[in-house]
Amino acid sequence: MNYQQILENIYQEIQPFAGIGKQADYIPALAKVDPDQFGICINTIQGETFMLGQADTRFSIQSISKVFSLAVCLSLEGDELWKRVGKEPSGTAFNSLVQLEVEKGIPRNPFINAGAIVLADILLKHLSHPEEDFLHFIRNICGNDTINYNEEVAVSEREKGYLNAAIANLLKYHHNIENDIERVLHFYFLQCSVEMSCYDLSKAFLAFANHKQPFTFGDINLTASQVKRINAIMQTCGFYDEAGEFSYLVGLPGKSGVGGGIAAVYPLRYSVAVWSPRLNRKGNSVMGIKALELLTTQTQESIF
Numbered sequence: 001m002n003y004q005q006i007l008e009n010i011y012q013e014i015q016p017f018a019g020i021g022k023q024a025d026y027i028p029a030l031a032k033v034d035p036d037q038f039g040i041c042i043n044t045i046q047g048e049t050f051m052l053g054q055a056d057t058r059f060s061i062q063s064i065s066k067v068f069s070l071a072v073c074l075s076l077e078g079d080e081l082w083k084r085v086g087k088e089p090s091g092t093a094f095n096s097l098v099q100l101e102v103e104k105g106i107p108r109n110p111f112i113n114a115g116a117i118v119l120a121d122i123l124l125k126h127l128s129h130p131e132e133d134f135l136h137f138i139r140n141i142c143g144n145d146t147i148n149y150n151e152e153v154a155v156s157e158r159e160k161g162y163l164n165a166a167i168a169n170l171l172k173y174h175h176n177i178e179n180d181i182e183r184v185l186h187f188y189f190l191q192c193s194v195e196m197s198c199y200d201l202s203k204a205f206l207a208f209a210n211h212k213q214p215f216t217f218g219d220i221n222l223t224a225s226q227v228k229r230i231n232a233i234m235q236t237c238g239f240y241d242e243a244g245e246f247s248y249l250v251g252l253p254g255k256s257g258v259g260g261g262i263a264a265v266y267p268l269r270y271s272v273a274v275w276s277p278r279l280n281r282k283g284n285s286v287m288g289i290k291a292l293e294l295l296t297t298q299t300q301e302s303i304f
């Protein structure tokens, strides 16, 4: 498959979508990012790399970090984890509180904020140096030792983090947070602030694309079945209340973040990461979704 040629065609075809949407501005530090950037990178399990645009530029991975948290949590807790978080699509916004009230503090899935805040609490219980250990796992899985948190972004989000604080309080009220709320939120915001390029993210997601290879990164190990199940949750829950639309248009398991990134996998073939900061009303990258729709349409390769 001539992926490079396909990426070049896609780049031309998405130009009419340039300028649509706007970058996340509820996190003040993200509002400063130049919104008119675009990068994409494919890594195949055979070891080929195809890149276009600003594929080497680092951006805030935001909720894409929730996939890494889930991987670490599953490795540490196994199925015990599912006592504290569900695995059903939410059909609501990433930062919604409504279902938490109805479901007595059990978030619908690990990929909405409420779910990831519970995961952060679980990680604090298991990891002796949570911030260092989490970063170490990401550096390992993408093979880049220079990956880091952006503390300015984390602090900026905390300063305006009223909704996430409300979620954490509701979780604590329902006894689904063990640690101090401030400690949990600090770790959660730092996780979201990790900066990676499309190249780094695509490299990291190869481990999810290739469940036939052992998933072993330092002390973090998953079985092939656990990796496939993470993909299943990406498929059903990776795009909040746009998961159905993404499945319909793109047909790959994936995860988005409000930094404008999307990482997705075509199991046993490739992983892809795309980035463009302008978001639609559901908080997903406009050009990113369009590019992936064109990728699976033009290659005629999707999981369906």
Ligand code: GLN
Binding pocket: 061, 062, 063, 064, 094, 095, 113, 157, 164, 189, 192, 256, 257, 258, 259, 283
């Ligand atoms: N840090 C962001 C938040 O909690 C992550 C949201 C996202 O990327 N969808 O609001």
